[in-house]
């Protein structure tokens with residue numbers, strides 16, 4: 001499904017969202033999705049409206065190009081009509097498909113990979129072993145720069161007790177565990193012994209095996225069996241996407257004030273932006289992304305790292 005965005009510089013983004021939602025009611029179904037946010041659903045397309053500081057972000061998507069241009073046109077005309085006190089410029093990007101969005105241009109990606117501290121021999125060996133042992137599934141492993149980011153976040157936050165949902169062959173667990181203090185604790189959850197068996201020798205060689213409590217079983221059950229107290233300082237979620245809403249719901253109360261929740265794959269390859277994708281995973285991820293942005297318990301930053309990484313710090 002083609003989609004296109006426009007970033008409109010303005011001092012009144014919230015007001016335009018309200019006006020668009022209330023004035024377009026006859027042409028489209030208008031839904032208020034949160035403070036300064038909304039969605040207009042036309043017969044053949046949608047437009048999400050997001051007010052940011054000094055900026056109104058418009059994300060239009062439609063079944064075909066002609067319908068997309070129709071949505072762009074009607075939104076642009078209405079906006080320009082509402083803007084009696086300032087001059088707006090509404091420039092739409094060229095249409096793209098949601099599953100083909102380039103999050104970071106390749107040249108920048110190469111450059112940034114070359115300017116992060118290298119992963120080191122043990123992690124590089126684990127990545128190689130994973131490729132040999134799991135084939136295409138190896139693509140699930142976090143990339144070296146994301147592993148380095150996790151390690152840095154754990155060190156910077158001074159976390160002592162961590163949870164990980166989605167271990168696979170143990171790359172991200174190793175990054176998290178080695179950044180914890182010697183008496184630190186990582187509760188690592190996965191359903192697969194086949195994959196996590198690959199992890200153990202690497203954890204041992206890294207000297208962190210005794211910090212990692214691996215629990216095999218559906219992670220939601222593991223989380224729900226934990227005491228409800230805020231006993232964790234760090235959580236990384238990188239497992240089955242349909243359960244992200246449940247993971248978020250179970251983890252936030254168990255995070256201590258100042259604790260950090262990190263969610264991976266929040267863009268789902270760009271598909272979260274594209275209404276053509278309505279699978280259970282896409283809907284679950286949209287729900288979590290929207291809920292986090294409005295969660296009064298958290299400060300949230302979404303980063304364009306790999307497939308999108310959200311950092312949510314408990315207030």
Ligand SMILES: C[S@@+](CC[C@H](N)C(=O)[O-])C[C@H]1O[C@@H](n2cnc3c(N)ncnc32)[C@H](O)[C@@H]1O
Nearest residue numbers: 140141142166167168172190191218219239240
């Ligand atoms: C994307 S991989 C994790 C990659 C890992 N973070 C790394 O860096 O290598 C997702 C993992 O989630 C696990 N998983 C899937 N569904 C699960 C569930 N319901 N509970 C726990 N783990 C699950 C899979 O077995 C898989 O190992």
